[in-house]
Amino acid sequence: MDKVYNATKDYLRKDLPDFRAGDSLTVTIKITEGEKTRAQEFKGICIARKGSGLNSTFMVRKISHGIGVERIFPVHSPKIISIIKNSSGNVKRSKLYYIRKLKGKKATKVKELKQR
């Protein structure tokens, strides 16, 4: 796989912040409608990171009008304009799928990581 990595490493993005599951993120993505392009924000909790290198993706979950919405983004997609890390969560697992079963306030928040 080394040759594959070397051939595609130009596609890797280095301008994005380090983040992990539990962090609350604001992802700004480019959306093309016909000929117009505009930016759209997606704000929620990162509940999973998967894959490695160019194939890695992350999943963001938010509650919109009472309905849970999840989006999966490729980490290195050029369509992502920016990722802003709003806060880090204090979580004990790498995949926060349990959050889907929670209701009310718990479903939108994870415990924040205390700054040391």
Add this chain to the structure above:
Amino acid sequence: MEGIIGKKLGQTRIFNENGENIQVTVIEAGPCYITQVKTKKVDGYSSIQIGYKEEKDNRLNKPKLGHLKKAGKSLKILREFLILDEKKYKTGDKITVEIFDLGNKVNVTGTSKGKGFQGVMRRHGFHGGQATHGQSDRLRAPGSIGASSDPSRVWKGMKMPGHTGDEKVTIKNLDIVKIDKKENLLFVKGAVPGAKNCILKVIKAKV
């Protein structure tokens, strides 16, 4: 029917200028050398035999080395490609990924991954049997395989369980998304047969 021999390196993704995600297979193609030109006059048909993967002399047997003497290279893998114009090719010529252009379509031939002895559902896409209505042990069964006393035998070619995979497979009309001339890499959209490091034949598709 110009083509090249290559090795499957693996699958990954790349992004095009619109930012869209394309899944690609990376093939290390060539450099290959023409080892023999077969002509209509001598052989009855026209084709070129090309070789891939340079090898130490002591790793090849002597008949092969003698055959490769004209090409001047010790090559491990030989394949034949049908051609139209015999005069264009000469023994010893180098063939690289430069024979392809971006946007070309190619057919990729390889040996598929072996799946072992498989039942009819996996091997031929049968639907299996009912799960309910008093059935037992019918879930993956093939069903009837023929009539009774006439013909009193099973027709030849009846689809039955057996060894699956590990056979020659050609995937047609794959797009070339990217070419890396320095590293001899072809990026082909979609999947190609075989495991990583398997040998592939990449041929220009008829337009």
